[in-house]
Amino acid sequence: MAQQELPAPVRWIDDRVGIAKVGRKNLRKVFPDHWSFMLGEIALYSFIILILTGVFLTLWFRPSMAEVEYQGSYSLLKGLPMSEAYESTLRISFDIRGGLLMRQIHHWAAVLFVASISVHLLRIFFTGAFRKPRELNWLIGVVMLFLAIAEGFIGYGLPDDLLSGTGLRITEGLVLASPVIGTYLSFFIFGGEFPGDDFVSRFYTVHVLLIPGLLLGLITVHLFLVVYHKHTQFAGPGRTEKNVVGYPLMPVYMAKAGGFFFVVFGVLAVMGALLQINPVWLYGPYNPAEVTAGSQPDWYMAWLDGAVRLMPGAESQFWGITLSWNVVVPALLMPPLFIGFVALYPFLEAFVTGDKREHHLLDRPRNVPTRTGIGVAIITFYGVLWLNSGNDLVATHFHLSINTITWVCRVLVFLGPVIAFWITRRIALSLQRADRDRLLHGLESGVIQRRPSGEYVEKHTAISLYEAYTLTAHERRVPYELPADTDDNGVPAPGRRRDRTRAALSRFYFADTVEKPTADELHKFRLASRSLGTGQERTSHSTASLQELTMSNTTESVDVDVDVTTAYNQWTQFESFPHFMDGVDEIRQLDETHTHWKTSIGGVSREFDATITEQHPDERVAWKSTDGSSHAGVITFHRLGDNETRVTAQMDFEPDGVAETVADKAGLVSHRVKADMANFKKFIESRGSETGSWRGDVAAGS
Numbered sequence: 001m002a003q004q005e006l007p008a009p010v011r012w013i014d015d016r017v018g019i020a021k022v023g024r025k026n027l028r029k030v031f032p033d034h035w036s037f038m039l040g041e042i043a044l045y046s047f048i049i050l051i052l053t054g055v056f057l058t059l060w061f062r063p064s065m066a067e068v069e070y071q072g073s074y075s076l077l078k079g080l081p082m083s084e085a086y087e088s089t090l091r092i093s094f095d096i097r098g099g100l101l102m103r104q105i106h107h108w109a110a111v112l113f114v115a116s117i118s119v120h121l122l123r124i125f126f127t128g129a130f131r132k133p134r135e136l137n138w139l140i141g142v143v144m145l146f147l148a149i150a151e152g153f154i155g156y157g158l159p160d161d162l163l164s165g166t167g168l169r170i171t172e173g174l175v176l177a178s179p180v181i182g183t184y185l186s187f188f189i190f191g192g193e194f195p196g197d198d199f200v201s202r203f204y205t206v207h208v209l210l211i212p213g214l215l216l217g218l219i220t221v222h223l224f225l226v227v228y229h230k231h232t233q234f235a236g237p238g239r240t241e242k243n244v245v246g247y248p249l250m251p252v253y254m255a256k257a258g259g260f261f262f263v264v265f266g267v268l269a270v271m272g273a274l275l276q277i278n279p280v281w282l283y284g285p286y287n288p289a290e291v292t293a294g295s296q297p298d299w300y301m302a303w304l305d306g307a308v309r310l311m312p313g314a315e316s317q318f319w320g321i322t323l324s325w326n327v328v329v330p331a332l333l334m335p336p337l338f339i340g341f342v343a344l345y346p347f348l349e350a351f352v353t354g355d356k357r358e359h360h361l362l363d364r365p366r367n368v369p370t371r372t373g374i375g376v377a378i379i380t381f382y383g384v385l386w387l388n389s390g391n392d393l394v395a396t397h398f399h400l401s402i403n404t405i406t407w408v409c410r411v412l413v414f415l416g417p418v419i420a421f422w423i424t425r426r427i428a429l430s431l432q433r434a435d436r437d438r439l440l441h442g443l444e445s446g447v448i449q450r451r452p453s454g455e456y457v458e459k460h461t462a463i464s465l466y467e468a469y470t471l472t473a474h475e476r477r478v479p480y481e482l483p484a485d486t487d488d489n490g491v492p493a494p495g496r497r498r499d500r501t502r503a504a505l506s507r508f509y510f511a512d513t514v515e516k517p518t519a520d521e522l523h524k525f526r527l528a529s530r531s532l533g534t535g536q537e538r539t540s541h542s543t544a545s546l547q548e549l550t551m552s553n554t555t556e557s558v559d560v561d562v563d564v565t566t567a568y569n570q571w572t573q574f575e576s577f578p579h580f581m582d583g584v585d586e587i588r589q590l591d592e593t594h595t596h597w598k599t600s601i602g603g604v605s606r607e608f609d610a611t612i613t614e615q616h617p618d619e620r621v622a623w624k625s626t627d628g629s630s631h632a633g634v635i636t637f638h639r640l641g642d643n644e645t646r647v648t649a650q651m652d653f654e655p656d657g658v659a660e661t662v663a664d665k666a667g668l669v670s671h672r673v674k675a676d677m678a679n680f681k682k683f684i685e686s687r688g689s690e691t692g693s694w695r696g697d698v699a700a701g702s
Contacts, residue, residue: 177324179321567637
């Protein structure tokens with residue numbers, strides 16, 4: 001945007017900090033569109049809501065353990081001695097207008113914050129979005145998750161009620177179990193013998209300053225890396241490792257993000273108004289001599305509580321020091337090992353697979369069965385611990401023995417992940433086989449036909465090109481191969497034991513994987529189906545889409561300085577294509593949806609008829625050959641500004657013969673499409689207007 005077009009205040013700022021150039025570039029950043037990408041947005045918006053409601057609560061909350069006598073509105077506790085922290089929490093709940101609503105929105109937002117980060121990380125794990133170059137962002141996400149858990153737990157302890165005090169008593173036990181330093185660490189946290197006089201003020205500082213500051217910094221770095229690396233996207237036509245297909249940040253995503261923020265805020269407000277959470281007035285002030293019956297921590301701390309309940313009692317004495325293994329193992333050893341494995345998984349997988357390349361296309365979980373099985377095994381391990389944290393409530397509600405429940409969970413915590421891994425992996429492999437069969441044979445139509453020989457067969461129908469592309473848009477994976485034992489000079493290669501271990505793990509990782517059909521397999525299948533003629537109804541109707549899979553696919557984009565209508569109108573004028581497409585010699589428009597083409601590719605001239613398969617004004621134009629050469633094209637248009645449009649072309653053709661195959665393999669086709677898009681930019685910008693237009697609408701399949 002030229003400087004004179006900027007509003008005066010913006011121009012004043014731009015003169016001093018130069019925001020126009022930077023803003024223009026970043027506001028045009030394209031982001032892909034998929035519902036699962038909103039999980040990260042929910043986490044971000046929950047954090048913002050936590051800050052807003054937290055600021056409100058800090059105005060009235062008193063982080064002090066000083067004892068006062070309650071004289072507030074809640075008559076059942078009137079006259080009872082309690083800490084200022086608990087008294088101010090009651091005052092916020094009953095005497096400050098909107099206070100209880102803000103408390104409950106704050107608590108629900110904390111629950112949603114942790115939940116959305118967890119599910120977001122699961123989406124990243126199962127789709128392989130943690131691979132190079134995003135390993136650092138994965139580590140940041142894991143750190144943010146456990147900072148969020150710590151932040152939630154500390155905030156849960158601030159009101160100094162009986163329930164939160166019981167949770168803090170358990171925490172104190174875990175701290176005391178730390179060898180050598182346990183007592184010192186407990187005195188440091190609580191300011192003396194539990195519960196001490198300082199823990200609320202110390203927790204308050206950590207809760208409102210330290211951890212939020214760390215989270216804010218990590219979120220900033222995380223978002224910067226998302227922009228820097230570009231957003232991952234699911235495979236599909238026109239989507240490659242080198243581009244991003246989606247919508248620009250401004251105005252599309254800004255409008256979506258703004259609306260979605262208020263949706264999240266609205267849902268949390270309704271939950272805060274209608275769904276009671278943490279009614280501290282029912283528990284009373286904390287008293288170390290009392291314990292709340294059936295007390296349960298917030299869900300995100302339940303797995304740790306369940307692990308402690310799971311471990312049998314065991315102690316050892318070393319040089320006068322008692323080690324309580326029933327606390328050390330589940331609370332001090334297991335969590336770091338579990339978290340460490342999750343955090344380091346991207347590096348472990350890269351070591352096993354030997355894959356050091358950059359990845360911007362996401363995996364379908366079924367196409368990586370071992371990783372998917374590992375993910376479900378982790379969820380199962382966590383779920384068993386989580387379930388065991390409520391073993392007392394399960395026992396009382398279902399009239400079961402708490403000992404039986406505990407022993408079942410002790411067995412399941414070891415066997416459950418193994419069984420879950422095996423079942424999940426088998427399901428993923430079965431889905432791979434189904435995809436392969438879908439590619440080779442199409443869809444069952446339910447139509448039974450009789451052949452001239454008298455045999456009855458079911459007619460199969462072709463899958464769509466979009467679906468076929470999605471099913472095949474992943475790499476063929478092979479296990480790591482052991483290098484030679486010696487080099488060319490006969491010197492033994494170093495690291496043989498490591499290489500053997502890596503090769504064994506790689507064979508396990510890729511074992512039984514059902515690979516997608518190769519181009520040769522599809523080509524042979526097509527030839528076989530053609531040789532069988534119309535009698536082979538089971539296969540002949542799926543051949544059309546399979547033929548598309550052997551096509552060469554090229555996608556290129558260009559930004560043109562004309563409005564979207566002008567750019568679109570020009571692409572509806574097929575007879576003008578030779579002016580900017582070097583490979584097209586002539587196009588004759590036969591009627592509104594039919595054309596005749598003459599092309600030259602790799603020195604080979606061809607003619608064919610094509611049909612306009614889809615046309616939506618200012619959005620897309622698509623065509624496909626109907627005879628002769630296998631050729632298809634899709635042009636999409638994205639408005640970037642009043643006089644700026646992004647035009648993306650996806651061109652498909654099937655090389656026929658040595659000359660065209662060589663030209664395709666040498667990259668000449670891709671280079672030509674890129675040059676054609678540059679020619680279009682010069683053509684339309686030099687004219688400033690289209691040569692003609694047809695604004696009719698052609699629906700897909702019509």
